[in-house]
Amino acid sequence: xxxxxxxxxxxxAVLIDxxxxxxxxxxxxxxxxxxxxFQTVCTSDWNEEQxxxxxxxxxxxxxxxxxxxxxxxxxxxxxRYPEMLRGPIAGTVDILRELKESGNYGLYALTNWSxxxxxxxxxxxDFLTWFDGIVVSGIEKDRKPFATFYHKLLRRYALNxxxxxxxxxxxxxxxAAEELGIRSIHFTEPAALRSQLIQYDxxxx
Numbered sequence: 001x002x003x004x005x006x007x008x009x010x011x012x013a014v015l016i017d018x019x020x021x022x023x024x025x026x027x028x029x030x031x032x033x034x035x036x037x038f039q040t041v042c043t044s045d046w047n048e049e050q051x052x053x054x055x056x057x058x059x060x061x062x063x064x065x066x067x068x069x070x071x072x073x074x075x076x077x078x079x080r081y082p083e084m085l086r087g088p089i090a091g092t093v094d095i096l097r098e099l100k101e102s103g104n105y106g107l108y109a110l111t112n113w114s115x116x117x118x119x120x121x122x123x124x125x126d127f128l129t130w131f132d133g134i135v136v137s138g139i140e141k142d143r144k145p146f147a148t149f150y151h152k153l154l155r156r157y158a159l160n161x162x163x164x165x166x167x168x169x170x171x172x173x174x175x176a177a178e179e180l181g182i183r184s185i186h187f188t189e190p191a192a193l194r195s196q197l198i199q200y201d202x203x204x205x
Contacts, residue, residue, distance in 0.1 A: 007202065010167060015093055051143050060078060114138040118139075144176060146176075165182070166182045167193065169188070
């Protein structure tokens, strides 16, 4: 099997604790209300359009027009965006630090993130400077799980997919990477990730 030379990380829910519920727990007291809002108004499909390059203004006004009675809650999604970022996922950041300090691997990030909100994360999380390169979907106007987005990273940094290991919390994105010949780990929590990296001989036991 080809030696792993490059580790590619997803960011949200792998290294950064991002969750809209952190904000909306302060807006809707009942869990059922939050569930309804995310299923019918600020849906994951709607959010992914911003990850793919749609402007926050366009996205917000679209929903306000469709759901005027939710206007305040809709505008909070990006108006109070920093409240969705709770902090780093410490165990994964520790792993990233170990990989960086080892000097054995190229380290890259491939993230679905709006170009307009990504600077908020860059300002808050110093470890984003540890990467040799970060490809942001909102900037590229492309996103996971589309093969074209993975290819942007591979071409830009002259990476061989057979030498890469990809880590993402979204199984859909993991399967897409595997279809391109990239070994992948479905992230669930830091301890499991560490065990899997040991199995790949990326980290020492």
